[in-house]
Amino acid sequence: MRLPASVPRLVRRTARALRAQYRLARTPFGVEHVSGPRHLDLDATDVVAVTIVRDGEFHVESFVASHLALGVSHVVLLDNGSADRTVSVAQQFDHVTVLRTLLPYGQYKHVLRRWLFDRFSGRGWCLMLDIDERFDYPLSDRLGLRGFVGYLRRRGYTGVVGQMLDLFPDGPPAAWPRTAQEMTAECRWYDHSALERVPYQPSSGVQLPATALYRYRGGIRKAVFGAGVDLTKHPLLWRAGGARPSLHSSHECDRASLADVTCLIKHYKFVAGFRQRVEEAVHRRQYYRGSSEYRTYLATLDSRPDLVLRNATARRFDTVDELVASGFLTISQACLDHVGALTVRQAGASHTSPPAAAPPSPARWHGGTADPTR
Secondary structure, three states: OOOOOHHHHHHHHHHHHHHHHHHHHHHHHHEEEEEOOOOOOOOOOOEEEEEEEOOOHHHHHHHHHHHHHHOOOEEEEEEOOOOOOHHHHHOOOOOEEEEEEOOOHHHHHHHHHHHHHHHHOOOOEEEEOOOOEEEEOOOOOOOOHHHHHHHHHHOOOOEEEEEEEEOEOOOOHHHOOOOHHHHHHHOOEEOOOOEEEEEOOOOOOOEOOOOOOEEEEEOHHHHHHOOOOEOEEEEEEEHHHOOEEOOOOOOOEEOOEEOOEOEEEEEOOOOOOHHHHHHHHHHHOOOHHHHHHHHHHHHHHHHOOOOOOOOOOOEEOOOOHHHHHOOOOOEOHHHHHHHHHHHHHHHHHHOOOOOOOOOOOOOOOOOOOOOOOO
């Protein structure tokens, strides 16, 4: 008798779930505390940033400093066998906890992220990023991070969609930034000519807002390397509200009520040492489908060693709000009204004129592939 096609799928899903739970139970025994507070006392307006890193010395100082400046209360860095100065650089900061694990990243990456989320979120929000990512959100110059998560809570939201923006410099790989300061100054370009946008389809238990949300794929990595990468993540989740990062994907979440505003993940992948990191990823086969994405990078670098990412379709990145105006990021009228009312109250209290009006909601899409919902 032939089994229905749904039975093998159910068996595979069950086996995957059991493996994930086994690894999650094993994780605490494979993580060592190095420095910083072991326990955090966070309230519902606090945000803790967590990251898993290997040989991230180039980014550590910038990652920590930029997110503390944004309003993050604490940073937790889990080192996965770095051979450089990642740990020693991170230890120089206050408000940073450093951990170490030698658990294999390829098998444990999603489990480690969930463990960090459960272990350190407390009553606060958790911002989950890679070491080469920097978080921002619309109107952040007028609404602090505590105020932003306060808005989310009041509206009943427990998660936020983040859209990755691959930022790159001008010139060939040999001239790419060699310090984090150069990276911030020179990686000012993005290219959406090969960007694909589709309506957001929620996974089980995820609730959508009334405002339309989208998923993105491609961008400069599709245009130059042929890598149709997923650019949509869920970096900011509230554990006390029931949301959880997925145990099976870095681009999914579980049981979240998603907000009516999408956030920005500035992605600084194209800096000095890019080829070496690509070669290591290919060798270790630790990313999705045996690091297949990195194999496309390596093939392109081999055939075009002097490639230049910036071309006629590249645009200069200046502010987050310009990405709202272009339609890449989404913000609801309710959020705009909230920030507008807040700035008016603040202006009245200080007897000054209110700041400039918030940017209007996007009227049309300015990406590469036509929006199929229009």
